[in-house]
Amino acid sequence: MEVFVAALADLADRERRVIEVHGVEIGVFRLGDTVVAYRNRCPHQGGPVCQGRLMPKVEEPLAADGSALGLRFSEDVVHLVCPWHGYEFVLSSGEHPGAPDLRLRRYRTELRDGQVYVHV
Numbered sequence: 655m656e657v658f659v660a661a662l663a664d665l666a667d668r669e670r671r672v673i674e675v676h677g678v679e680i681g682v683f684r685l686g687d688t689v690v691a692y693r694n695r696c697p698h699q700g701g702p703v704c705q706g707r708l709m710p711k712v713e714e715p716l717a718a719d720g721s722a723l724g725l726r727f728s729e730d731v732v733h734l735v736c737p738w739h740g741y742e743f744v745l746s747s748g749e750h751p752g753a754p755d756l757r758l759r760r761y762r763t764e765l766r767d768g769q770v771y772v773h774v
């Protein structure tokens with residue numbers, strides 16, 4: 655089943671809509687020119703993960719000798735942080751960055767004529 659979400663132009667980059675389809679909440683996020691959608695249920699203990707904060711991934715680059723150069727925020731990778739216990743998920747993939755088997759339930763999205771749809 656295809657569900658209309660919004661016009662792409664009505665979503666700013668990294669803006670979200672949480673919609674409900676037959677009692678299931680789905681978070682839909684714009685990421686540049688693409689859109690991703692996940693069930694609003696955290697795989698940890700069921701929290702409303704799609705209503706969590708978006709944060710840049712924290713990275714710790716290493717020097718050639720292996721020493722740490724300090725922490726920095728990624729300019730490319732965004733994490734969605736579950737509001738219940740802080741589990742983080744890569745927004746573009748829905749995967750937990752340290753345990754790829756732990757992932758959000760993803761829904762197929764479609765952009766057609768400037769409109770965003772989710773297939774459920």
Ligand code: FES
Nearest residue numbers: 696698699701736
């Ligand atoms: S329910 Fe999401 S981190 Fe625990």
